[in-house]
Amino acid sequence: MTETGAGRDNKGQAWAARLSRNRWLLGASVLAVLAVYFFAGVSVYVLVLALAALAAAAMLPTDAGRQPADAGAAIEASGLQRLSGEYLAAAVADPLIIFDHSATIVHANAAAFAAFGGLAPGMSLSLKFRAPEMQALLDGILSGQVAADAVDYTEKLPVERTYRVSASTVGHATGLYVLVFKDQSETRRIDRMRADFIANASHELRTPLASIAGFIETLRGPARNDAAARDQFLQIMQNQTGRMARLIDDLLSLSRWEMKPYLGPGTEVDLRQTIDSVIDSLGPLAGENGVIIEREFANGPLVVPGDRDELFQVFENLLENACKYGQSGGRVTVSIAGSEDGQQPGFDVTIRDYGPGIAEEHIPRITERFYRVDVESSRTQKGTGLGLSIVKHILTRHNARLSIKSEVGKGAAFTVHLPAR
Amino acid sequence: MQSVHIVSAYDEELKYLSKRIAAMGGHAERMVEQAVAALVNVDHGLAQKVIQDDLVLDEGQREIDDKAIIIIARRQPMATDLREIVGAIRISADIERVGDLGKNVAKRVASVDGRQPNSLFRGIEALANLALTQLKEVLDVYASRSVERIGLVRDRDDQIDAMYTSLFRELLTYMMEDPRNITPCTHLLFCAKNIERIGDHATNIAETIYYIVTGEQMPADRPKGDKTDKIVLPGTVPAK
Known part of the structure; x- marks a missing residue:
């Protein structure tokens, strides 16, 4: 019970504080409402209603008053205030781009420069990332409909890379937004490798396999007791298995180069x-x-x-x-x-x-x-x-x-x- | 990128134009990519999607035309601004054509059954990769305005032409081998031609960007490497 009492006390103080913070605005509004009442001759009920609405509005919690105080306390406590956004961006290993309300790049970290050639502060993001899903992501964030969103974005050329891109607003009312690219190429590469391997290998491995199968059949049948032919066939079979092994090696290394992202x-x-x-x-x-x-x-x-x-x-x-x-x-x-x-x-x-x-x-x-x-x-x-x-x-x-x-x-x-x- | 105008709404309008161009470009890139994927994997669903997506580009082009005309009428642009606006009209027309060509490739998916040799599809895929790389580079140059990279874009046109010539020859060979190949191979030939045209439109866009940025026309020594007009396979030489 005492706790709720204290809570009520706090609330009462908060309301009083809000009233006093808004006193000038409130006074001006009351004057305006009274002026309308006297000169326009509206009913007294409207006057009472308007005044009540004003008082209620003044007591609503305001972001502007409260947020900096709370956030300020947190920052001072951890010494974050002196931290530059640039250093923070540089410390992020993933490509990170900070941009403003017109989708113009304000800052990009080193990882972003390495991943996407031709970035420069002052350049328009929507000109650089033209894929429809990226355009939708940027439009959504900039229109203010969503505070944070994420899409999968694939760059096919020159090397295929897949990112999970998340966009969000930075802080409150800073007018800045941030894009972070999480590289998913590795996962995608493994999927692709499997599909590619089956597609290419099944076709290319069939020929040597068919030839080996044929020779085994001959060795077990007609050539069973022919020592000279057996040697010759075994030699051919060895060549064919060697070819299959080389093919698999090459396919694996090709998949690796194809999908490995940019050079370190x-x-x-x-x-x-x-x-x-x-x-x-x-x-x-x-x-x-x-x-x-x-x-x-x-x-x-x-x-x-x-x-x-x-x-x-x-x-x-x-x-x-x-x-x-x-x-x-x-x-x-x-x-x-x-x-x-x-x-x-x-x-x-x-x-x-x-x-x-x-x-x-x-x-x-x-x-x-x-x-x-x-x-x-x-x-x-x-x-x-x-x-x-x-x-x-x-x-x-x-x-x-x-x-x-x-x-x-x-x-x-x-x-x-x-x-x- | 641009100097600031006293009327900031003017800047906004110009920015809007280039943003729309970029969005159209991204859309066209995606369409061509998907059209070729649909062709190679014989994916009729994806082909239908590409065909419908073309509407977006048509609409984009009309919107850019309208907006550009309104800006010219209202702001009386000069110098760079005028080139920027006229350039936007031309680039959007090129991108719209790229979309049409992609759509045409997608339409032909229904006529190609995928039983043609793998090497043909790989060839078309490689040709499309070249054309798409070119388109991407050009649109990147549009974003960064670094016209010194345009030379590389033009060089790539040579490679596209060489690749197209080689595919042309291979397709003719398959048609001669077996008349039943003629229908699908003719469709593939048109697909290859369409993709090659996409490369040409990319080169056009590159020239427009050069003009926007420098105010000068690019030197006219544009390489012409398409040699398909001279290809005659042995045994098909017309009798004298």
Whole structure:
């Protein structure tokens, strides 16, 4: 009972406080109502009603009075007042963008710059994030209909990324809003990998499987007691299982590159050293195929931002192709040169063979999965049809480009343009 | 991005135009993406959705036209503002065409049964990825006004043309192999053509943006890499 009594006391004080806070406004309103009563000649009931309504309105709790006092106490207690919003945004690992009522970017943290190229304060968010669901999210928040909302947003190009984007207002009446992007690509990647694997693998694995099944049948039946044929068939079966294993390896690494989001910042790769070790590792293969590898490296430092293991795989795949398919040329040239491309200074790594070359109509398409210029030669060279797809995906992640020049009968040149920082 | 006008409502109107353009662009990107997904996965439901979505773009274009005309009449714009408004009219027309082309691809899903070789669909998907990347880059440039990136956009047009030429040849080969392929392959050929046209519209938009920002027309050395006019497969050379 005493507690409710105290509560009532508090309430009474609060009302009194509100009345005194609003005294000037209240006085002016009462005067206005009285003036209307005297001069307009409305009924006395209206006067009483209007005055009662005024008093009630004055006693309503107001946000303006109460909020800063409470929030201020909390901030002082934890020393948050001196904390800059910029520092707080920088401490968030996910991309975070602060924007104002006209959807103009006020601040974006480092993660946002890394994830979305071409952001700048002063730019309009609705121009950058054009997907219908993002537009709806921004419109909803800015119109004030909802205080916080979230949607799933997928960027398909250049690398597929999926985010759970949540938007909310910042504080009270600051006129600022915030977007936070939670990267869900990893989860999506696992789903996709499964679907992709089934789609690609079932098709590509069927051929070797059918051949193995056929040979097993022959071995158990007609060739049961034929030692020579048995050896030969077992050899073929071994080749086929080897092919299946390579295919699975390549599919897995392709899925990994395809869906891995943007490149981690900060790491650098020494092209000279990386390419030297690629050439060393492919020495035996080149020797087997009777191919001589020539080097033409530019002088000076050859360093680009990137991931060494990934770029190693790029040059390994390209050089391996050159040694295999350009075998008849007898030599392969690997050159590194400063890029003359005016738009993006960087380095061009060219791997050139002098083999049969690639016909013009195949060039735009050889980076597609399982696209083979010549199915027969790809099979004999133990190709999986995925090597160049992997190259292309890694280069996309590096913001690099692959250009292919070839003339039938004169060999082929694969050039990787790597931008310097 | 823009200098401030004394009448702030004028700024608001210009901002509204570019916001609508961006929204239309996002919508068109989504339509093309879904149309190609519908084609590759033979998804009739998704195709129907794309066909209906085109209405939004038609309406968007009309709204931008109306708004732009009203601004011209009311504010008598000069220099950058005038280019901005005329540019908005042109870009919205290009985006509307992109939507139409996407819709046309979606319409053809019903005529393609998905029994054609996988490599064809992969080819069309790759072509669409190139065209969509181009469209995305162009619309990003519209947002950031960094016209120095436009050169890259034009370069990509070459790749699209080369890819289209290669697909053209492959489709002809399939048609010659088996006359039963002619119907679906013709539809796929039109799909590929439509996607290639989307790339052209992206290039148009890039040129308009260049004009808006710099006030000069882009140099006219636009590459023409479409060589399909010369493709004749062996055995089909007309008898003299």
